[in-house]
Amino acid sequence: MPHIFDADVVTAVLRHMNGDHAADNLLIARAFADPEGGAVTGAVMTGFDGDGGVWEITRGAASIQLRVAWPSGPIADRPAVRREVVAIYDAACARLGIEPRPHA
Numbered sequence: 001m002p003h004i005f006d007a008d009v010v011t012a013v014l015r016h017m018n019g020d021h022a023a024d025n026l027l028i029a030r031a032f033a034d035p036e037g038g039a040v041t042g043a044v045m046t047g048f049d050g051d052g053g054v055w056e057i058t059r060g061a062a063s064i065q066l067r068v069a070w071p072s073g074p075i076a077d078r079p080a081v082r083r084e085v086v087a088i089y090d091a092a093c094a095r096l097g098i099e100p101r102p103h104a
Contacts, residue, residue: 002049002050002051002074003049003050003051003074003075003076004049004050005048005049005050005078005081009078009081010047010048013045013048013078013081013085014045014046014047017045017085018044018045022044024089024092025043025044025045025055026040026042026043027089027092027093027096027098028043028053028055028068028088028089028092029042029043029055029057029066030043030092030096031091031092031093031095031096032066032068032088032092032095033057033059033066037059037064038059038060039059039060040057040058040059041058041059041060042057042058043055043056043057043058043066044056046065048081050070050074050075050076051069051070051074052067052068052069052070053067053068053070053084053085053088054066054067054068055068068088070084070087070088071084071087071088071091072084072087086103
């Protein structure tokens with residue numbers, strides 16, 4: 001069973017991802033969504049647990065859920081969430097042939 005993070009942690013991470021990293025959400029969705037489903041036109045991070053992140057992605061008029069496993073495996077603390085989201089972003093850039101921006 002995956003680790004479940006406290007609601008305040010989830011709320012803070014989602015606020016940050018959807019407020020400060022909306023373009024990264026879209027990049028992640030475009031990299032990891034099934035390419036047979038059509039072009040991804042929108043993405044919002046809607047949750048995460050110890051096993052991975054969850055995005056609601058939009059393709060035309062349809063919305064579906066996309067789950068991406070954490071690259072390093074299961075996690076159980078807040079600092080690991082940032083590390084793994086950055087790793088997913090880097091992997092998305094690699095899949096799409098985009099140079100990732102430096103991480104602070």
